[in-house]
Every structure is written in structure tokens, then in C-alpha cells.
Amino acid sequence: MPSGIGESVPRPDGNLKVSGEFAYSSDLWLEGMLWGATLRSPHPSAWIRSMDVGPALAMPGVFAVLTHEDVPGERFYGLEHRDQPVLAIDQVRYQGEPVAIVAADHPETARRAAAAIVVDYEVRPAVTDPRRAAFDLSCPAVHPGGNLVRHQPVRVGSTFAAEVVVTGEYEVGMQDQAFLGPESGLAVPAEDGGVDLFVATQWLHVDQGQVAPCLGLPPEKVRLTLAGVGGAFGAREDLSMQVHASMLALRTGRPVKMVYGREESFFGHVHRHPARMRYEHGATADGRLVYVRAEILLDGGAYCSSTLAVVGNAASLGVGPYEVDNVWIDAYGVYTNNPPCGAMRGFGAVQACYAYESQMDRLAAACGLSPVEIRVRNAVSQGSRLATGQLIDSPAPLAEMLTELAAMPLPTDPAGAGMDGAGPDLRLLPGGVAQATRGEGVRRGVGYGVGIKNICFSEGFDDYSTARVRIEAAGDEPHVLVRTAAAEVGQGLVTVQAQIARTELGVERVTVAPADTGVGSAGSSSASRQSYVTGGAVRAACVAVRERLGALRAAHPELSLVEVLERCGPVEETREFRHRPTFPMDPVTGQGNSHTQLALCVHRAVVDVDVDLGLVRVVELAAVQDVGKILNPLALEGQIHGGSAQGLGLALMEEIQVREGRVLNPSFTDYLIPTILDMPPMRLSILENPDPHAPYGLRGAGEPPTLSSTPAVAAAVRAATGLDLPRVPIRPEDIALVPASRP
Amino acid sequence: MDFLRPRTWAEALDLKAARPEATPIQGGTDVMVEINLDKGRPAALLDLTPIPELREWSREGDVIRLGAGVTYSRLIGELEARLPGLAQASRTVGSPQIRNRGTVAGNLGAASPAGDSHPPLLACDAVVEAESVRGARLIPIGEFYTGVKRNALAPDELIRAVRVPVARGPQYFSKIGTRNAMVIAVCSFSIALHAAERRVGTGVGSAAPTPRRAVAAEEFAAARLDWRGRSPLDPDVAGRFGELVAGAAAPIDDVRGRAAYRTHALAVLARRALGWAWADFRAGTGADSSAGSGGGDDRGSQ
Incomplete structure (x- = not known):
């Protein structure tokens, strides 16, 4: 099939992006819209003694100034654990934490008004050493439950001695996703009391599932449509301006646009967890691994975000793709008053990989082997077992x-x-x-x-996607519409969805509809999962359409496909697709x-x-x-x-x-x-x-x-x-x- | 914020006299970034881009008079043979888009210690041509930088041009950045051999509150180089020269690098640059040392 799977089909938005004509979420505009701005904490850790929004409200052009007291519903949100306040409540836990929001008729007015809010902070000592946060019981707690977010051990075997032993301590700095399109979107109040939110994100439904409770609205009144995404790499998994812009829109009755500036963006999204790692590898003299011991310490910063899953990846993949019978891993994720860290391309696995690969080179040197040979000798293959x-x-x-x-x-x-x-x-x-x-x-x-x-998502997560595929006659040709809520973040899913439909249905003209919450969840555009899961859902929906078409055509053998569609009407099917189930890691042994x-x-x-x-x-x-x-x-x-x-x-x-x-x-x-x-x-x-x-x-x-x-x-x-x-x-x-x- | 757009140089001087708080803008590669980052908002912008004569350069005797609106891209394309040190520095500024907009005069106006054009201007004994309604004056480059992001211009003065002597010996510019393009200097160094005068010029960037010369290093090299016999460079002389250049710096620890690294790197850069320049001098290559004929046009405009 021309332009089916296996072909280098060009992106529909490729030329627009290269020529600067593509509309990103920061380009959204509506008549009469207001501009939102965010006041952020200058301190990594402080009590808020008092706040005076009066000077901001007094400024001409300002329509609303909101604090945590104005949050209509739930005051906390989070991807895995709802520990993050929509707006700071009596306390700030990291530099850049949102404290108040403003809507005004000009972006500069909004920024000036935010700056005019008077906040009386009582600065507290910041917890910034992740090792102390993890292991020092006298360390102040960033959250009431303590600073340990997750400890995941892996325990296999009992032999922790070997002829050749190499040890190392490694550190990975805090990387940023560095997407070019800053956090931005447009919230439009709707006649039904809900809100339509146009936003650049990675998972529309997980945003909806967090935004709606904070607004005190049922999910069907918070409708999200994907706006042009200028890169993601994990940084758009957590909410940024979604609740804030919606609150301002609902309060003012006007559309509200928020666009973070470049500097603000560095405070407006999570980063890659910095890591400190201690490794010990034992091997035979000829370089075959006997055991690996590791301690992996991941600094999650002020809020949980994806730390639970990051720790799970680091622990389960902490020895790398090598066969080893004895493993003793402790992976920790902790709260500190450092910037919040969460998802970034390869999370958990990236940090561990730097350490275990550094160790493999040390081991190669100790055994007198080349870096390639040491890896070949220990390489996994089909039939091997992970730690x-x-x-x-x-x-x-x-x-x-x-x-x-x-x-x-x-x-x-x-x-x-x-x-x-x-x-x-x-x-x-x-x-x-x-x-x-x-x-x-x-x-x-x-x-x-x-x-x-x-x-794909691991550790028992119900990880699925939904696709709706419709075929109809358009002019003299069959035309296929593929609709999912999957976020195109630059990775190319928009092309792959159409390629799958062409291959499965044998139809050249395929359109991929804009992603929105009008169809079931597609899951996240992360974990390298969309070709697999949403691709699988599109294929399943196409197969279902094809089967119904087959029956219709069998009933009308004299008609062409277009004629069948004209006589019988469009054929539409919606399917969910799930990968094989996964299971939790045993909390003591890490097995599973x-x-x-x-x-x-x-x-x-x-x-x-x-x-x-x-x-x-x-x-x-x-x-x-x-x-x-x-x-x-x-x-x-x-x-x-x-x-x-x-x-x-x-x-x-x-x-x-x-x-x-x-x-x-x-x-x-x-x-x-x-x-x-x-x-x-x-x-x-x-x-x-x-x-x-x-x-x-x-x-x-x-x-x-x-x-x-x-x-x-x-x-x-x-x-x-x-x-x-x-x-x-x-x-x-x-x-x-x-x-x-x-x- | 007022936006002032004079059509002539005289009008620009009048406006600057009337509104001394106005910030001149040419390429906008510094001014607009500061505005976009919300780091202070000028009361007025004085847009100099409409003034055609600022975009011209000309040769006046042994000096290139570089109009305040000549971009880095044109400097690289049109003046590389005559101002090699400045052209090399220009080539390291930002990205092609920034070099198409940015100017040496803008670098001088901002007077950031990290500006790329400062070290070669110091090494080449450039002179800044400042003008106001009160008249024009020439400011030797060594007197121009007065502090971090401060310069010797009076509030009513504008930079009309920069006068840079045509190279009469080899010149080099080197800078350290943590990536291989589009990077602000961690530190930088420029050297110019003024062969006819048996003199060495230097400029050190991003390693002190202002760009500065390494005077002791200049004097040491001038005295120890074998100008007459053109014998090979003694490695000890090169090493000592590097140490003296490093010693002239007063770097700090900041987000781009530690002071100790800057000091170390300057010694390496200076040692290497002296080696390259001296090798060119011995070979009779590098910038023209017969003073003047230089090749190419004697003026340029856009």
C-alpha cells in the first residue's frame, strides 16, 4: 500500500514547522481574551505569613487575582500522588512554586499585577541534600509523611563475593527536557458552566482527570483539545497552567490565555531526577558477572510527580541488559526542596545506565578485556531473566x-x-x-x-488506548477518518496512525482528526508507547471496520466500495487496545x-x-x-x-x-x-x-x-x-x- | 516605553540630547533580550537602524572606520583580511541570525565583560568615535570600559564608529565555551603582533569586571621575541607569556565556569595564540605586514 506502514511518509506539519507557520499552543488567540500570569515563590522553603492581593486588584486592566482560597474544588493534584497544591497553601516547598494567579487585559499588565501582590514569607531552611533527606531521621520533613517517596529493593541470590570486584560512585546532574514551546494554552468558559481547554500536553485524559476535580466540575464539563505542541520529552506529563487558566476563565467569564516566558518555563515543569549511585560489580577472572550491588538515590524535589515510576525503572533495570545471578539493589526516591523532578525521556533507566555502563568499562579494564567483549560475555538474549x-x-x-x-x-x-x-x-x-x-x-x-x-507503562498500570475509525464515501472515493486522544508531540504518531489505516483498509485518503477528549483515553505520549498502544488501537478499530465492510460487500457483490458506502452509509468502529498485563514489583524482593x-x-x-x-x-x-x-x-x-x-x-x-x-x-x-x-x-x-x-x-x-x-x-x-x-x-x-x- | 526613530544622524544626536535616558538600539541582540527577560524596561528606545551612514565602513589611511551599524556578518565577509582578529571574534558571536543583526558598536554599548569583540579591539588599539550635539570625541579603547556593563560614553553620546588599525602582523582570537557554537565566552583572549613597532597587543575577555589588556605579558613578549632574527618561539617564553596573561585576569566563579578554570584556560589560550602568531610572523603569512595595500575595497555600505 503506498504511504502505508514501512514507508517514509512525511509529516503533515513538517513544512509548516520548518517555515515557522505552524500554530503552537502559544499562538492561540480569541477575541476578548484575557492574559494570565503567575506569581511564584522566590524561596525554596518558606511559610506564607500573609498575602495582600489588593495592590494587584487595584491596577487598571486587572480582572481577577486568585489564591488557594479561590480554588473551586480539590486543592491538590498530582500524577501518581495528589500532593501538589494548585496554589501554595500557607507554605512553599520550591523556588518557583505558584502562589497566586492574575488575569488582565494585557500580558504585561498581568505580570506587573502579579509582581504587585505582597507576600510575607517566613523563610525556612531548605532540605537540599537528598542523602540526608533519605537517611537522616533528624532531617526536616518536606511533607508530613516524611521524605522517602519510594524505596524499592531488588534481592536475588546470596553470593556477593568474587575474584574481581570493581566499585564506583557516580552522579548524574539535573537535565532539562528543553522543549522549545513554552507551557501555554487557552481556557474558554462554556455556556454549560464548564470550560474548554486548548493546551499542549502529553495526555489529555490525565489532565482532564486532574483539572476537573480541582475546578469542582464533572469530567464531561472539562473538555480538552490538543493545541500545537512544541516538544515534550516528559515535561508536559504534569500539569502546568491548565487549572490556573481554567480558574481565571471561570472567574472572569472570559477566555484566558497563559504563556510562560522562557525563564518561567524552567520553573514551570519538572526536570530529570538527579542521581547519586554507588555500584559494586563482582565477576570471575574471565569477566563473567557474579553479582551486582547498587544503591540508587534519586532526588524528586518538592513534589512526587513521577518519582514512584522512576524508582521502579531504576530498580528493575539497575543492572542493565546483563545476565547476573546475584543482585542487591536499593533504589530510593526522596522529597527535597529542590526543583520538582519527574518524567524525562528514559526516566530511571537513563540514570542507572550511566552508572552500570561505567562499571562495565571498569570491569573490562580489571579483567583485561575490551569494552565490547565484557558486554558480549554478559549480554542478555531471548530466554534470559531480568533482575x-x-x-x-x-x-x-x-x-x-x-x-x-x-x-x-x-x-x-x-x-x-x-x-x-x-x-x-x-x-x-x-x-x-x-x-x-x-x-x-x-x-x-x-x-x-x-x-x-x-x-509502555509498567508495574500493573491499566495501560490502554482508544481509537475510532470511520470510513465513508467522499466524492468518488472512500475516505477514512482516524480519531484518538493521542498527543502528537513531535514524535510522528500523526503519520503512523494514517499509515496503519491505509495498510489495514487499503484506502489512500486518510485524515487524522485533532486529538481531544471527545473519544476515549489514548494514554500518555510517553514511555515510547504510542506506536504500540495507540497504533494497536487504530489497527484494531480498522480491523473491525474491515470486517463490517466485508459483510456489507458480500451482501452487495455488484457494488464497488464507494457505492456500498453511499448506499449503506459510513461505517465506524471504536476499539480499546491493551498490551499484556504487567504486575507490581514485590516490595521486599523486587521480583515480578x-x-x-x-x-x-x-x-x-x-x-x-x-x-x-x-x-x-x-x-x-x-x-x-x-x-x-x-x-x-x-x-x-x-x-x-x-x-x-x-x-x-x-x-x-x-x-x-x-x-x-x-x-x-x-x-x-x-x-x-x-x-x-x-x-x-x-x-x-x-x-x-x-x-x-x-x-x-x-x-x-x-x-x-x-x-x-x-x-x-x-x-x-x-x-x-x-x-x-x-x-x-x-x-x-x-x-x-x-x-x-x-x- | 517610547520608540524614537530618527531619520538622520543629526536627528539622532538631537534626540539623545533631549532624552539621555533613551537606550540606543541597532541589531537588538542585547537590548531586546533584556527587554524580553523583563530585566528592566528602558524609558525609550532610540532606533538607529534607519540611518544609512552608520552601515558604512571606509578605509582612512591605515585605519578602518567601522560604522556603528556594520553587522558581524559583513565584517566577516568584507574585512577579514584587514581586521583578522576582529573577524575571528565576530565569527564566534551567537548564531548566523545574530551575526546578521549584531554589531561591534552594540557590543561596546552593552560593555559586557563577555562581549566577543572587546579582546581584539584591545589588542589592536581601536578607538571609539563618540558623538553628541556637543561634538565628536575619540576614546581610546583602553579608556572605554569603566565597569561591569558600563562604559565611558556620556549620557548624551552615541557611538558613531569604531576605528580599528589595519592589521600589520598576525592576529588571533580564541574563546572557551562549553559547546562548539552559539555560546557566551567562559573566557577569551586576543593577540595582535604589531610587527613594525615590535610590539604585542593583547585583550582578555570574560575574566575580570571589564575587558582588559595583559600589559605585563605584552611587555614581556615584546622584549623576548626575536623580531630581527625571527627565530622559533622558545616554549618557556610562550609558557611565561601564558602565565602573565592569566595573571592579568581577575576571574570569578559563576554559572559558566570556575575562576580557577578561567585562569588555567587563559594561560593555555595565550600560550597557543602566541605560538600561532609567531609562526605566521616567521613564515611571513597571516595578515599583511607590508602595511596597507591589503587588497579589496576601500569602503563598503549596505
Whole structure:
């Protein structure tokens, strides 16, 4: 089928986005609308003694100033645990926590009014050390129940001694999703007393399920429509302005638009959990793993958000895709007064992957093996068991993937390439055209990384999607409309849904309707799950339509498809699709079939490092990923490139710097993400070993490359410098200021 | 906020005299960012983009007179051979879009210690041409920077042009950033060999409250380099030069890097840059040292 699955069908919004014409949620506009603004706490921890909104209300153009006392319904919300106040109640727990909201007839008036609100804070000491929050009983509690959000142990076997033992302590900094479209949306009061909310989000129904109770409205009176999403990466799983804009709209009776500024955006969404990890690996002299012990400490910041699931991933995947009979893991998620952390691409698994892969390299060195050989010797395959005891019951050809990766040709240009009569091509050197080097001090390194990620929601979550498919005659042709609530966040689901419908129904003209809550939940656009779950739902609905069409056509064998549709009317079916059920992890042993699908990606990084200045240029990234079935090669390659770039960013530059609970770099001037001159060309090999349990045999693909590129880049920098580098992102000073320990 | 849009230079000077609190805006790559981040709102903006003569540069003897509206992109494209240090620095400014808008005069007006054009201007002995209704005056670059984001302009003055001597020896600019493009300097360094005078010019950026020269390093190198015999650079001289440049800095710890790293990196950058410049000098390459013929046009406008 032309433009069916397997084809590089272009995105319908691709040209619009490149040319700047795509309407994002921040571009929404309605006649007579007001602008909302948010007053946020300047303190990581304080009591609110009193608040005076009078000066704000007195400003001309201000229509409403609301505090927690104005929340019509439930005053708390949250993804997993409803611990977060809509607006601060007597207390603030992080810098940037919303305290009051304003609606005015001009955005600047709204901001000025918010600034005019007088809040009397009694500043309290902030809990900022996650280790103290977890283990020091004298530490003040950020929430009444204490600071431990989840402790998940994994206990397998009893042999914790071996011939070769390597230990390490590792740290992962706080990464940001760094989407370009700030939090924004438009709330429109409806005649039925409800609200229509147009918003950029990742899961319309989970927003609806949190917004409606806070507004004191039944869910059917809070109708959400997806507005243009400018990137997500997990940061739009939690609510931002949804309740606030709706409250202001209901109070004023006017449409209210809220758009966070760039700096505000850094306070308006959760970040990746920073992690501190202690690992001990034991192995035989020939490099076969005997045991792994690990302590993984994840700082969830002031509110729970996705911390429970992040801890579950870190614990269940904490040894990586390796066979090991003895495992002792303790994964902890804690509350502090640091910025709230939650979902970001690969969560939980990303942090652990950096540590266990660093350990595998140490083990390789201790055993005298190459980084590839140590991984091959311990690689899982179909039939292996995870640390949770779960059987890997679909292809997992890690050893073959590593062998293929290692056999790929290396870049032939030497470090400091591109020399000609005019001197070096500075763009090919660490530091680029800033000309920190013209070849001096540059050393090359090669490193490998391997990662394993659970696809779809885990640990017993009822994870499903809903699709409605309708076929009708339009003009002389059959036309198919696919309707779901699944959020297109840039990943390409909009294309894949249409491709599936074309393949299943053999119809060229397919439209994907805008996503809204007028159809059942699609679940979240996260956990690499939408091709699997919503793709599965679209396929199921198409199959149901096809079956009914088959009966109709059998009854009218003389008619064409269009004629049947004209005579019998449109055919529409709605289906829910669920993946195989998952189960909780045992709270004491961590055992259980907690995941439904697992995905592997392996990376090789080649870097040039200016060892005197600590600047790095990644020369090449190569990757092998098994996706089961390629639905759209172009979109898939984009996902792998993007995931790899995000992992490179974590390895070399991306960090929200926090001191005493305060963010030091809330801007794209100082929160650096890779540019086109930082992200090298990639060499890709994409494998298609089908998962028999998944639609078309596909395997979720968006997250795995984010895991393995970080340790691969870090390993390559270690190879170039001879340094331990136990922390990412690796800062120039971590390389340049190390005293003469370099070999 | 008032938006003032003079059509002529004279009108611009009148407006600045009448409204000394007005913030001049040319490319907007600094001013608009500050406004968008809500970091203070100027009472008025004085838009200089309509004034055609500001977009011109010309050669006057051994000096390039660079109009206040000449963008980094044009500087790179039209003046690279004559102002190599400044062109190299311009090439590191922001992104192509920012280089298409931003100007050296804007960098001077903002006077951020991290501005990329300051080190080569210091190394090349540039002169700022300031003007007001009271008349024009020339401010040597070494007297221009008076504090963090402060400069020597009087409230009623505007920058008309920057006068930069045509290179008479090799020039280099280097900066440190944590990524390989579009990054604000962690620290930066520029060197210019003034061969005819057997003198070395330097400029240090993002490592003190203001951009500054490393005078002791300049004097040391001038004295120790073998100008006549052009013998190879003694590594000890290069190393000492680096130390002296680092010693001229007064860096701080901030979100972009630690002071200790800045000091270390400046020593490395300066050592390397002296090596490159001296190698060019010995080979007779780099910027034209026969003073003047330079090639290319003697003026440019847009």
C-alpha cells in the first residue's frame, strides 16, 4: 500500500514547522481574551505569613487575582500522588512554586499585577541534600509523611563475593527536557458552566482527570483539545497552567490565555531526577558477572510527580541488559526542596545506565578485556531473566548488536582533521570556530554504551488506548477518518496512525482528526508507547471496520466500495487496545513481571578531546537499535538521532545548576543543549526482530537511544583522557583541572 | 516605553540630547533580550537602524572606520583580511541570525565583560568615535570600559564608529565555551603582533569586571621575541607569556565556569595564540605586514 506502514511518509506539519507557520499552543488567540500570569515563590522553603492581593486588584486592566482560597474544588493534584497544591497553601516547598494567579487585559499588565501582590514569607531552611533527606531521621520533613517517596529493593541470590570486584560512585546532574514551546494554552468558559481547554500536553485524559476535580466540575464539563505542541520529552506529563487558566476563565467569564516566558518555563515543569549511585560489580577472572550491588538515590524535589515510576525503572533495570545471578539493589526516591523532578525521556533507566555502563568499562579494564567483549560475555538474549526474575520472551540479540556495532568502520580522519593550506577546519576541532585549539592537545577516544528500556507503562498500570475509525464515501472515493486522544508531540504518531489505516483498509485518503477528549483515553505520549498502544488501537478499530465492510460487500457483490458506502452509509468502529498485563514489583524482593516489552540500543562514540582545556567534540556516534518493525523509516531515524543528541547533551553540557534549592541558569543562554556543530553525523543500523506480542512486531523506539549515548560519550572521553570522570555532564574543568594524574 | 526613530544622524544626536535616558538600539541582540527577560524596561528606545551612514565602513589611511551599524556578518565577509582578529571574534558571536543583526558598536554599548569583540579591539588599539550635539570625541579603547556593563560614553553620546588599525602582523582570537557554537565566552583572549613597532597587543575577555589588556605579558613578549632574527618561539617564553596573561585576569566563579578554570584556560589560550602568531610572523603569512595595500575595497555600505 503506498504511504502505508514501512514507508517514509512525511509529516503533515513538517513544512509548516520548518517555515515557522505552524500554530503552537502559544499562538492561540480569541477575541476578548484575557492574559494570565503567575506569581511564584522566590524561596525554596518558606511559610506564607500573609498575602495582600489588593495592590494587584487595584491596577487598571486587572480582572481577577486568585489564591488557594479561590480554588473551586480539590486543592491538590498530582500524577501518581495528589500532593501538589494548585496554589501554595500557607507554605512553599520550591523556588518557583505558584502562589497566586492574575488575569488582565494585557500580558504585561498581568505580570506587573502579579509582581504587585505582597507576600510575607517566613523563610525556612531548605532540605537540599537528598542523602540526608533519605537517611537522616533528624532531617526536616518536606511533607508530613516524611521524605522517602519510594524505596524499592531488588534481592536475588546470596553470593556477593568474587575474584574481581570493581566499585564506583557516580552522579548524574539535573537535565532539562528543553522543549522549545513554552507551557501555554487557552481556557474558554462554556455556556454549560464548564470550560474548554486548548493546551499542549502529553495526555489529555490525565489532565482532564486532574483539572476537573480541582475546578469542582464533572469530567464531561472539562473538555480538552490538543493545541500545537512544541516538544515534550516528559515535561508536559504534569500539569502546568491548565487549572490556573481554567480558574481565571471561570472567574472572569472570559477566555484566558497563559504563556510562560522562557525563564518561567524552567520553573514551570519538572526536570530529570538527579542521581547519586554507588555500584559494586563482582565477576570471575574471565569477566563473567557474579553479582551486582547498587544503591540508587534519586532526588524528586518538592513534589512526587513521577518519582514512584522512576524508582521502579531504576530498580528493575539497575543492572542493565546483563545476565547476573546475584543482585542487591536499593533504589530510593526522596522529597527535597529542590526543583520538582519527574518524567524525562528514559526516566530511571537513563540514570542507572550511566552508572552500570561505567562499571562495565571498569570491569573490562580489571579483567583485561575490551569494552565490547565484557558486554558480549554478559549480554542478555531471548530466554534470559531480568533482575526482577522476568523472562525476556522476545528477541533481545544484544551480543549480535554489539558485534555489528564494533564492526562498523571508524572515522578515518585523524584528530584535528581537515588540514589544508589555510590551516585546520576549526569546525572539526573541540571548541569549533572559537579556535581554542588548532590541533594542540587533541586526543581521540572511543567508547561504547548499552541500554535497556521498558516500553509502555509498567508495574500493573491499566495501560490502554482508544481509537475510532470511520470510513465513508467522499466524492468518488472512500475516505477514512482516524480519531484518538493521542498527543502528537513531535514524535510522528500523526503519520503512523494514517499509515496503519491505509495498510489495514487499503484506502489512500486518510485524515487524522485533532486529538481531544471527545473519544476515549489514548494514554500518555510517553514511555515510547504510542506506536504500540495507540497504533494497536487504530489497527484494531480498522480491523473491525474491515470486517463490517466485508459483510456489507458480500451482501452487495455488484457494488464497488464507494457505492456500498453511499448506499449503506459510513461505517465506524471504536476499539480499546491493551498490551499484556504487567504486575507490581514485590516490595521486599523486587521480583515480578513488571514490564511488558523491553528495548535495546547500543552506541559507539568517537570523540576528540582537548585535554588541556577540557573541550570535547563528538566526531561520530554509531548506533544499532532493534525496533521489531520499522513503521516509518524517516521518522524513526529522527527519533534515534534526537534521542542520541539528548544523551550526548547529558554527557557533555546539559545541567540545571541548583545551589541551596535555587536554579542558577534558567535560560538557554546558560542551559546549553547541543547545536548542529555539537551533534555529529550518525551511522545507524536498525534491526527488525519482531516482538510476537506487539502489533506488527514493533518495539517502542523513542527512548532507548537516550540511554546508551550518554555512557558511550562518557566512555570515549575517558578513553581520550585516562580520567575516571564519575559524573555527567562532564565539565571542561573536570578534565582540565585534574592534577598530573593523566597517563 | 517610547520608540524614537530618527531619520538622520543629526536627528539622532538631537534626540539623545533631549532624552539621555533613551537606550540606543541597532541589531537588538542585547537590548531586546533584556527587554524580553523583563530585566528592566528602558524609558525609550532610540532606533538607529534607519540611518544609512552608520552601515558604512571606509578605509582612512591605515585605519578602518567601522560604522556603528556594520553587522558581524559583513565584517566577516568584507574585512577579514584587514581586521583578522576582529573577524575571528565576530565569527564566534551567537548564531548566523545574530551575526546578521549584531554589531561591534552594540557590543561596546552593552560593555559586557563577555562581549566577543572587546579582546581584539584591545589588542589592536581601536578607538571609539563618540558623538553628541556637543561634538565628536575619540576614546581610546583602553579608556572605554569603566565597569561591569558600563562604559565611558556620556549620557548624551552615541557611538558613531569604531576605528580599528589595519592589521600589520598576525592576529588571533580564541574563546572557551562549553559547546562548539552559539555560546557566551567562559573566557577569551586576543593577540595582535604589531610587527613594525615590535610590539604585542593583547585583550582578555570574560575574566575580570571589564575587558582588559595583559600589559605585563605584552611587555614581556615584546622584549623576548626575536623580531630581527625571527627565530622559533622558545616554549618557556610562550609558557611565561601564558602565565602573565592569566595573571592579568581577575576571574570569578559563576554559572559558566570556575575562576580557577578561567585562569588555567587563559594561560593555555595565550600560550597557543602566541605560538600561532609567531609562526605566521616567521613564515611571513597571516595578515599583511607590508602595511596597507591589503587588497579589496576601500569602503563598503549596505
